[in-house]
Amino acid sequence: MDGREQQDPLLDGMTHLVSSRALTGETMLLNMGPQHPSTHGVLRLLLELDGEIVVNCVPDIGFLHTGVEKNMEAKNYQKAEVMTDRLDYMNPIGNNLVYCLALEKLVDLDVPPRAQFLRVILTELTRVQSHLVWIGTSALDLAAMSVFLYSFREREMILDIFELVSGQRMMTTYIRPGGLWRDVPVEFEDAVRNVLKVMPGRIDEYESLLTKNPLFLDRTRKIGIISAEDCVRWGLTGPVIRATGVAYDLRKARPYSGYEQFDFDIPTHTDGDVYARYLVRVEEMRQSLSIIQQALDRLPTGPIRSNNRKFVPPPRSELGTSMEALIHHFKLWTEGFNAPKGSVYVAVESPRGELGVYLEGDGGPKPYRVHFRTPSFVNLQAMPLMSRGHFVADLVGIIGSIDVVLGDADR
Amino acid sequence: MDEKLKPAVSAMIDGLEATLIEFRDQISMVVAPEKIVEACRILHDNFHFDMLLDETAVDYWPQETPRFNIIYQVYSMKENLIIGLRTSLVGIHPHIQTIEGIYPNANWHEREIWDMFGIYFDGHSDLRRILMPHGWEGFPLRKDYPLGYEEVQFTFNSDEINLHKPYAKE
Numbered sequence: 001m002d003g004r005e006q007q008d009p010l011l012d013g014m015t016h017l018v019s020s021r022a023l024t025g026e027t028m029l030l031n032m033g034p035q036h037p038s039t040h041g042v043l044r045l046l047l048e049l050d051g052e053i054v055v056n057c058v059p060d061i062g063f064l065h066t067g068v069e070k071n072m073e074a075k076n077y078q079k080a081e082v083m084t085d086r087l088d089y090m091n092p093i094g095n096n097l098v099y100c101l102a103l104e105k106l107v108d109l110d111v112p113p114r115a116q117f118l119r120v121i122l123t124e125l126t127r128v129q130s131h132l133v134w135i136g137t138s139a140l141d142l143a144a145m146s147v148f149l150y151s152f153r154e155r156e157m158i159l160d161i162f163e164l165v166s167g168q169r170m171m172t173t174y175i176r177p178g179g180l181w182r183d184v185p186v187e188f189e190d191a192v193r194n195v196l197k198v199m200p201g202r203i204d205e206y207e208s209l210l211t212k213n214p215l216f217l218d219r220t221r222k223i224g225i226i227s228a229e230d231c232v233r234w235g236l237t238g239p240v241i242r243a244t245g246v247a248y249d250l251r252k253a254r255p256y257s258g259y260e261q262f263d264f265d266i267p268t269h270t271d272g273d274v275y276a277r278y279l280v281r282v283e284e285m286r287q288s289l290s291i292i293q294q295a296l297d298r299l300p301t302g303p304i305r306s307n308n309r310k311f312v313p314p315p316r317s318e319l320g321t322s323m324e325a326l327i328h329h330f331k332l333w334t335e336g337f338n339a340p341k342g343s344v345y346v347a348v349e350s351p352r353g354e355l356g357v358y359l360e361g362d363g364g365p366k367p368y369r370v371h372f373r374t375p376s377f378v379n380l381q382a383m384p385l386m387s388r389g390h391f392v393a394d395l396v397g398i399i400g401s402i403d404v405v406l407g408d409a410d411r
Numbered sequence: 412m413d414e415k416l417k418p419a420v421s422a423m424i425d426g427l428e429a430t431l432i433e434f435r436d437q438i439s440m441v442v443a444p445e446k447i448v449e450a451c452r453i454l455h456d457n458f459h460f461d462m463l464l465d466e467t468a469v470d471y472w473p474q475e476t477p478r479f480n481i482i483y484q485v486y487s488m489k490e491n492l493i494i495g496l497r498t499s500l501v502g503i504h505p506h507i508q509t510i511e512g513i514y515p516n517a518n519w520h521e522r523e524i525w526d527m528f529g530i531y532f533d534g535h536s537d538l539r540r541i542l543m544p545h546g547w548e549g550f551p552l553r554k555d556y557p558l559g560y561e562e563v564q565f566t567f568n569s570d571e572i573n574l575h576k577p578y579a580k581e
Contacts, residue, residue, distance in 0.1 A: 013539055062542040069527075070551055074558050105435050232461050232488060235516040246488070253491055342434040345465065345484050345495060356465055358482065373465035373484075381519050410542055 017058045018048045027055055030392075034063045038141040038396040041406030045383070047392065054395065057387045059380050064410040069370050076336030076365040077103055078177065085171040087372060088408035090130040093122045093162070094350045096175040099370075101256055102346040102359040103177045107339045109311050114302045115179035116258040117295045121192065122165070122174065123257075123348075124288040124295075128199070129158040130351035130403075131285050135206055138278075138400030142219045147209050154202050161191050178312035179305030189296065196293055203285055210278070220275035224386040224398035227272060234382045238353025238375050239284065240402060242268045243276035250349040257348075261298075262291050274401040281403075311337045336365035343369075352376055352403050376408035412438055415490050419458040423450060432497070439482070439495030444507050447498050451485070451513045460485040460494060463514035466521065468528045472554045477501040479530055483510070506531035527552035 021027045028049045034042040042063035048056040068087060072080040084095040097119055104111060111119075136151035159169040165184050166174035174181050210216045226236070228244040241248050249266045251259040267283035269276035306312045313332045314325035331337075339361030347356035353375030362368040379402050386398050412420070416438055423429040427450055429440040442450045454460035464484040472478050483496040500507055509532040510517045521532045522541040529550035532538055540547060549556055564572050 013545060017537065062540075062544070065542040067551060070556075070558060108435065233515055235462050235464065235514070248488060343439075343469075343482070344435055344437055345493070347464070354464065356484070358465060358467055358484070360469060369467075369469045371465070371467040373467075377519065378516055381516055 014046060014058055014060075018046075018056055021050075021055075022048050026050075032395070034060075039399060040137065040404055043380070043399070043404060043406055043409075045395070047395075049392065052391050052393075054387050054390055054392060057384050057395070059383045061377075061380065061406065061409050064406045066407075066411065068411045069372070072367055072370045074366065077339060077367060078332070078336055080367055080370065081176070082171070082173050085173055086407065087374065087411055088350065088352070088355070088376070088405050089170060090133055090405050091126050091350050091352070091355075091408075092170055092172050093119075093126045093175060094348060094355060096173060097123055097257065098346060098348045098350075098355050098357050099359075100175050100177050101348065102344055102357045103339070105344045105346055106342065106359055106361050107177075107311055107337070109178050109308055110306050111179055111257075112303045112306065113258070113300045115304045117299050118180060118184060118304065119175055119257050120259065120262070121292050121295045121299075122162075124292045125158050125161060125192070125195070127288045127351045128195075128285050129155045131281050131288075132158075134281060134351075134400070134403045135210075135278075138397070138403070139210060139216070141396040141400045142216060144210060144213070144216060147206055150202065150205065150209075154199065157191075157195055157198070161188070161195070164188060164191060176305070176312075178308065179303070183304045189299075192292060192296055196289055196296075199289055200286065203282060207282060211282075217275065219394070219397055220278060220401075221271075221273060223274045223390060223394045224401055225271070225273045226382060226386050230382070230385060231272075234385070235378050236353070236382055238350070238379070238403075239277050239280045240353065240379055240382075242266065243280045244272035245270040250347055250354055254347070256346070259291075262294050264291050274397050277401040338363060338365050339367075347373070350375055352405065352408065353379060372411055374408045374411065376402075376404045376406070377411075380404055380409055412436075413492060416492055416494065419454060419460070419492075419494060422453060422457065426453065437493070437495065439497050441497050441499075444481075444498045444500055447481075447483075447496065448508045448510055448513070450496060451483070451510045454485055454494065454496075455513050458487065459489040460487045460492075462486040462488060463510070463516055463520070464493070466510075466517055466524065468524045468530060468552075470528060470552065470554045477505075478503070479505055479528060481507065481524065481530065485514075500530060504529065504531065506533055508533050509535040511535060526550070529553065 022029055030047045030049055032047055033039040033044040044060040046058040068083045072083050081099055084099045085092040087095050132151040132155045136148035139147040162172050163169050166172040228246050231241040231244050245268050247266045247268050264287045267280050269279050309328045314328050318325035341363045343360035345358050347354050355375055356373035358371040360369040387395055423440050427446045429442045432439045464486045466483050469480045477499040479500040481498050486493050521535055524530050525538050526540040526543050562572050
């Protein structure tokens with residue numbers, strides 16, 4: 001260990017990650033973040049710069065680590081679900097969904113068709129609102145301010161729907177093991193139809209501001225290129241891999257929650273750069289709207305929760321008349337239910353990529369181990385690959401194009 | 412079990428003395444820890460399992476020995492199949508060979524396991540803590556690590572609690 005390492009607080013144990021030129025002072029070390037508006041949260045990047053050119057970049061995460069996995073081990077299965085909302089705060093319903101799907105797989109619980117359709121509608125709405133945040137903030141990073149204001153206006157419409165169904169704009173916990181918390185209110189259908197009516201025109205509007213904007217093209221084309229082989233090697237999923245021409249989408253590859261019943265395309269592009277990811281995400285919003293339309297048109301009637309009383313609480317109305325319902329209610333809200341010994345790995349397509357959960361039960365009422373394979377965590381690893389050789393100013397575009405959510409990466 | 416998985420599974424059973432666990436239609440193979448790199452190599456090279464989806468660990472203290480298990484999920488994009496690998500590690504300070512050479516994205520997953528469980532990966536290029544602060548002591552996801560909490564401050568005890576808070580005081 002030479003003297004310089006101790007002098008330079010930036011290189012805290014990371015000397016082996018920068019080139020020897022950084023140690024002699026030939027290249028410059030620059031700290032970006034964690035408190036930086038264009039790192040989309042608390043992401044720290046240690047940059048090694050040769051003039052304006054990025055020689056290497058070392059992502060440093062963990063600033064938003066909240067110990068969700070440890071906390072979930074101390075709660076029973078139903079109560080642990082509220083923690084999942086807080087992982088990827090742009091995709092709360094998707095997080096609920098993956099946790100519930102894993103739990104339903106672990107205890108072998110059925111979900112009625114109406115609940116599955118409503119789950120699909122809500123997760124697709126979540127995808128649209130997540131992409132709206134992404135299109136706004138990443139365009140803002142590239143100095144196109146107006147898109148941000150428009151996209152957040154539309155996002156409010158979708159958050160209002162979440163508030164309508166669950167009482168909460170973001171931390172919904174609306175999807176529950178075995179179905180949903182309660183049925184959607186009567187206003188729900190009109191509200192969603194209103195979104196479906198308004199959104200296509202608004203997406204065209206964003207596109208008219210960005211897609212052919214020469215300034216935007218200059219900042220996004222041929223920036224942050226990654227090849228399809230590298231995507232597979234590094235486990236990248238979501239719009240990043242689809243922008244390299246690989247049509248890998250879990251909704252088609254391993255359908256869950258009845259996605260096989262809907263007709264939609266997987267948008268892909270072949271360039272693998274920031275612009276390709278932009279085009280893929282914009283098209284994904286249109287496909288999501290089409291899925292919502294189909295699900296809403298064919299929305300079945302019927303129960304919204306499984307009738308398996310060992311796992312799903314009985315309706316409130318039965319408590320006054322049925323002794324058995326009262327026993328189930330008491331048992332479920334005091335001890336909870338027991339899941340068998342065994343482990344499952346279940347994944348869904350979150351707006352950022354493959355969101356997987358590894359859930360292990362030990363026969364008791366608390367999860368023995370929960371692990372989230374989060375797309376932001378895995379996709380961030382490829383930051384150095386994408387950013388080497390580009391200008392510092394392009395880094396913000398690349399971070400935006402991966403669409404990291406640090407709550408998702410740090411858990 | 413999916414027909415297309417059978418060659419990979421039988422190759423693991425015959426070549427590496429692995430055992431099969433089938434739970435809720437999901438296949439996982441129990442492999443000895445010294446054979447894990449070879450198992451990944453076979454799955455990657457011979458059976459197109461080209462993507463590492465997830466790598467994590469579980470702690471079975473105190474009821475079971477060996478205490479730690481590592482679980483890998485590998486995915487074949489060509490055949491659209493997932494196979495789980497599971498290996499158990501002996502001791503309180505166990506170590507295992509890294510699979511970074513086959514799946515580069517194991518880098519961060521293994522850093523996370525080191526950070527949370529204190530399992531050392533031999534041959535890893537950059538084994539540092541990833542989520543916890545650099546100077547942290549202990550491994551939070553071990554079962555003998557207590558779940559911490561913060562005492563609620565009221566007017567009568569706020570000064571006393573402030574004294575024990577870990578931030579810099581004026």
